Amino acid sequence: MKPWFWGFVNRRLGRYLPPDRAASVAGDLLEDFDRRCRRQGRVRSEWWLLVEARSTARMYHAAARSSVPSRPGILTTLANGLADLRLSVRTLSRQPLLVLAAVIPVSLAIAANTALFSLTDGLLFRELRLVRDAGSVVAIGFDPGAYLHMEEVTAARSQLATAPWLTDRIWTRSHVVLDENVQWRGTELVERAVSQNFFQVLGVPTTIGRGFLSSDLDAGGPPPVVLGYELWRAQFAADPAILDSPIDLADVQVRVVGVAARTFDFPGQTNVWSLYDAHDVDSLPAYARVSDRMSVDAVRAQAPYPLRIRPLAEATRPNGALAVGFLFGAAALLLLVSWLQVGALLFSRMAGRSPEIGVRLALGAGRGRLLSAFALEGAVIASLALGLGWLAAPSLVAAVVAILPPQLTQGQQVAPDLRTLVFASTAAGTGVLLLAVLPMELLRRANPLQLLRGVSTTGGGRSIHTVRTSILLAQVTVTVVLLYVSGLVAHSFVRIATFDLGFDPGGVLVWRVPRVVSEGGPLPRDPAARAAFMAERKAEQARQFALVSTANESLRASAEIASAAASRYYPVIRTQSKSPMTLPDLPSTSAIDVRTNNVTPEFFDTLKLRLVEGRTFEQEARGGSYDAVVVNETLAAQLRPQGPVIGLRIKVAGITAVSGAPIVGVVADYVDQTPDQPPDPQVFLPTPPERGVSLWMGLVRVAANEDAARARIREVVEQTWGTGTGTTFTTMADEISRATAPWRGRTIVVSSLAALCLPLAIVGLVGALSYETRSRAREIAVRLALGAHPGHIRQRIVGRALASVAAGLVAGLGGGWFVGRLMGNYLFNVAAADPWAMSAVGGVLLLAAWLSALGPAWRASRTDPAGVLREG
Amino acid sequence: MPQSPTSSVLGEFEVVVLLAVLHVVERGDVAYGSSVRDEIESRASRPAARGAVYITLDRLEEKGLLVSRQAAGPVVRGNRPRRLFRITADGLRGLRQSLSVVARMQSGLELILGDLS
Structure with missing residues (x-):
């Protein structure tokens, strides 16, 4: 009679006793069990059997453990280790293709992860190098979410000017000497105008010469500049003699007073620092040091609305925590793909080696010993991969930094160092070791006899084929997730890049209008002096207006210029403040916050803004009247419930010229800042002579050649404002490129990762x-x-490949959709379930599967049946 | 590799197991794990753990004091072999040595120890 728990008893004995002993002990137990059953009954005997088998097995186990030498000497351990290592190297050298297939993805993963970790570390965690005590420096700016009412801005600015918790204020402007990002002898010159205390306050040393002094402001002659180290080295052969003598920099004469410290390029990859008079009443300080008595957090809380004060490191980071999550997510996915790839390969190899494992087990090799041998093989693979990865990492980091938009890497030194290499290597190496041991663990409980026969099942009853297919499925799934996310991001970028901006940016050149008016100063208290001051300001405004009008007329008459206009603001750079607008004829309606922009009538034509309704205020302007406004579609839509928009009179608080002006036209919305920001209600105001200073920017549409247009504008500026007056340029295309840089950066990073993963998935599939x-x-x-x-x-084989990929595709697209929902902030006009991305990923993967299956299918169809059947 | 019987002194339980094997064989029965264990329990009137008996039999075989062979058993064993033990000449010599050491140590202490049988 067979005991009820015989299976359990047998397994117990089989686990701890040598096979021949287990058989005879089991026989003895059965014999005694039979005798006992007759004497004591079945139930008691069953219990007796369980206790007896358990105690016998435990005693054998304890005896086996105590018979193992307690601690081998260090020399024995070393000799054993070396022997194991030699065996591992010999085993691996017999399969060079497999080793390559495992080493290359892991080394790629290490290198790519090092690049991503370096980026994350450099962009987000590393303090600005070279800046003395960077933790006490804050960046000051407007809160991007705030409505900028002029009164509040003025109040905040004056509060900041006298705040005792800030010291050493630094002012910066984009560029005052050179054109924006001008190319000169193959180098891009990035100029930043800074206040004279910039280098002293930040505590940044110079390589030669000095930073700026206040005496430089009144020195006369060519404007003083500090050059970047790389620019000095590349363009002036690191010649120290360039100091204090006039030199030519992109057709502008400058005087070099110093060369910045090597690797210092703050802010924003600057390589030319020019001097800027910090007493401009219109500007806010850009940076300041926090007073010793206050913490940065306390100062942050003190920031007057609508200003925002942030630590310098935070201000130079691209989008903080979200960027960290994004980079780490991408890095984790890549690691996962490389691990799965290696896991799949090692598992296949292990399955092929099952007879060998069976022999080793049957010869009495301990399972722990086998595990350590396989772990050693994994370690050899990991070491090779580490070596290759470390060699490739610096070049890959340099490549990633080079292809990323400079706006994302501004002010930071991004380079791999030992920390990032060790971090990435540990992450990748641990995975490889685990995956090397995992297949062995799956075979751990398999019977040696089965293994010797070339088994297809593991101890848990799982078929090796099933496990192998599951790994492949996981590999395809992760690749699909990465490809799909990459598709979503790329599609977002395409949507951004092809978004209807509401105007035509092609060939639009923006030039800064020189300012001849005095910088103002406090209003005199004495009424007579005040009246004289006001009259003087009014005359200056009118003079500036006349100069702008003259310059624009000259430009319009030039063959190089198709049309010319002037305005206070231009699209893509949203700096306009918001003011409440009311309807004087309908006093019961509530105020609408609108952005206002002083423009000349040619503004609409120059930007090719589409007129939706009515007309522009050209005829009023020609007739010397300024009693007319144009609004955008968003504002028109809000006003439409009140009746016809054209003819509706509006009043904008704080703007005397618009105190009941009729709307004469409606133009299409244009992109204010970035395409993902919805347009605000906007009012375009004609500019009367007494507001001439409002026309900050000149806008021209180039007729054919941009360089010729730039030269012509410089000529006209000199003719109009006097010899020696210069201007600086930017193009609408540059501004759009800057606004869309984050999308471009993300697309590059994720697409590069996806491009790395696709070949890995194909190798896995093959x-x-x-x-x-x-x-x-x-x-x-x-x-x-x-x-x-x-x-x-x-x-059949191609069909199976397509079926495997189709299953992974379904799972991966589900995962991709989920990730897409999580990263909603990164997507623009693209839903998490994007049919375009789905079709593209599906097409690419199925094509890859089809191509991968061709080789194996061809080989299978050429099988020699007689040969295979003879070999058995 | 069997070790020399003189190379190690027999432990108390090893002596007991060897004596039990001798008793079983002398009686004309076959000495295998269960029968040796039963012999110890009935003669020594003390429980013997099955695992301890098997491990001691293995050890004595390793020392060359016992030899074993596989033989078919009754049907109730489910075709599992019996492992039958027999004492070797070395085993007998070792057993004598161990018992004589005990006898010599014991002599002269009869008054204190009393009749041990």
């Missing part, structure tokens, strides 16, 4: 199909021997 073809060689041979057509065999 490996899986080759393994399957090999393991089914006998079946294929029988089919061929029975008359199956080779084409049919090929079709």
Whole structure:
């Protein structure tokens, strides 16, 4: 009679006793059990059997452990280790292709992860190098979410000017000497105008010469500049003699007073620092040091609305925590793909080595010993991968930094160092070691006899084929997730890049209008002096207006210029403040916050803004009247419930010229800042002579040649404002490129990762199909021997490949959709379930699967049935 | 590799197991794990753990004091072999040595120890 728990008893004995002993002990137990059953009954005997088997097994186990030498000497351990290492190297050297297939993805993963970690570390965690005590420096700016009412801005600015918690204020402007980002002898000159205390306050040393002094402001002659180290080295052969003598920099004469410290390029990859008179009443300080008595957090809380004060490191980071999450997410996915790839390969290899494992187990090798041997092989693979990865990492980091938009890497030194290499290597290496041991663990409980027969099941009853297919499925799934996310991001970028901006940016050149008016100063208290001051300001405004009008007329008459206009603001750079607008004829309606922009009538034509309704205020301006406004579609839509928009009179608080002006036209919305920001209600005001200073920017549409247009504008500026007066330029295309830089950066990073993952998935697929073809060689041979057509065999294998990928595709697209929902902030006009991205990823993957299956399918269809069947 | 019987002194339980094997064989029965264990329990009137008996039998075989062979058993064993033990000449010599050491140590202490049988 068979005991109820005989299976358990047998397994217990089999686990702890040598096989021959287990059989005889089991026989003894059965014999005694039978005797006891007759004497004591079945139930008591069953219990007795359980206790007896358990105690016997435990005693054997304890005896086996105590018979192991307690601690081998260090020399023995070393000798054993070396022998194991030699065996691992010998085993691996017999399979060079497999080693390469495992090493290359892992080394790629290490290098790519080092690049991503370096970026994350450099952009987000590393303090600004070279800046003395960077933790006490804050960046000051407007809160991007705030409505800028002029009164509040003025109040905040004056509060900041006298705040005791800030010291050493630094002012900066984009560029005052050179054109914006001008190319000169193959180098891009990035100029930043700074207040004279910039270098002293930041505590940044110079390589030669000095920073700025207050005496430089009144020195006369060519404007003083500090050059960047790389610019000095590349363009002036690191010649120290350039100091204090006039030199030519992109057709502008300057005087070099110093060369900045090597690697210092703050803010924003600057390589030319020019001097800027910090007493401009219209500007806010850009940076300041926090007073010793206050913490940065306390100062942050003190910031008067609508200003925002942030630590310098935070202000130079692209989008803080979200960027960290994004980069780490991408890095984790890449690691996962490389681990899965190596896991799949090692598992196939392990399955092929099952007879060897069976022999080793049957010869008495401990399972722990086998595990450590396989771990050592994993370690050899990991070491090779580490070496390759470390060699490739610096170049890859340099490549990623080079392809990323400079706006994302501004002010930071991004380079791999030992920390990032060790971090990435540990992450990748640990995975490899785990995956090297995992397949062995799956076979751990398999019976040696089964293994010797070339088994296809593991101890848990799982078929090796099933496990292998599961790994492939996971690999395809992760690749699909990455490809899909990359598709979503790329699609977002395409949507951004092709977004209807509401105007035509092609060939639009923006030039800064020189300012001849005095910088103002406090209003005199004495009424007579005040009246004289006001009259003087009014005359200056009118003079500036006349100069702008003259310059624009000259430009319009030039062959190089198609049209010319002037305005206070221009699209894509939203700096306009908001003011409440009311309807004097309908006093019951509530005020609408609108952005206002002083423009000349040619503004609409120059930007090719589409007129939706009515007309522009050209005829009023020609007739010397300024009693008319144009609004955008968003504002028109809000006003439409009140009746016809054209003819509706509006009043904008704080603007005396618009105190009941009729709307004469409606123009299409244009992009204020970035395409993902919805347009605000906007009012375009004609500019009367007494507001001439409002016309800050000149806008021209180039007729043909941009360089010729720039030269012509410089000529006109000199003719109009006097010899020696210069201007600086930017193009609308540059501004749009800057606004869309984050999308471009993300697309580059994710697409590069996806591009790395696709080949890994293909290698995995080829490996899986080759393994399957090999393991089914006998079946294929029988089919061929029975008359199956080779084409049919090929079709079956290709079909299986497509089916595996289709399953991974479904799972991966589900995962991608989920990730897409999580990263909603990064997407623009693209839903998480994007049919375009889905079709593209599906198409690419199925094509890859089809191509991957061709080789194995062709080999299978050429199987020699007689040979395979003879070999058995 | 069997070790020399003189190279190690027999432990108390090893002596007990060897004596039990001798008793079983002398009686004309076959000495295998269960029968040796039963012999110890009935003669020494003390429980013997099955695992301890098997491990001691293995050790004595390793020392060359016992030899074993596989033989078919009754049907109730489910075709599992019996492992039958037999004492070797070395085993007998070792057993004598151990018992004589005990006898010599014991002599002269009869008054204190009393009749041990």
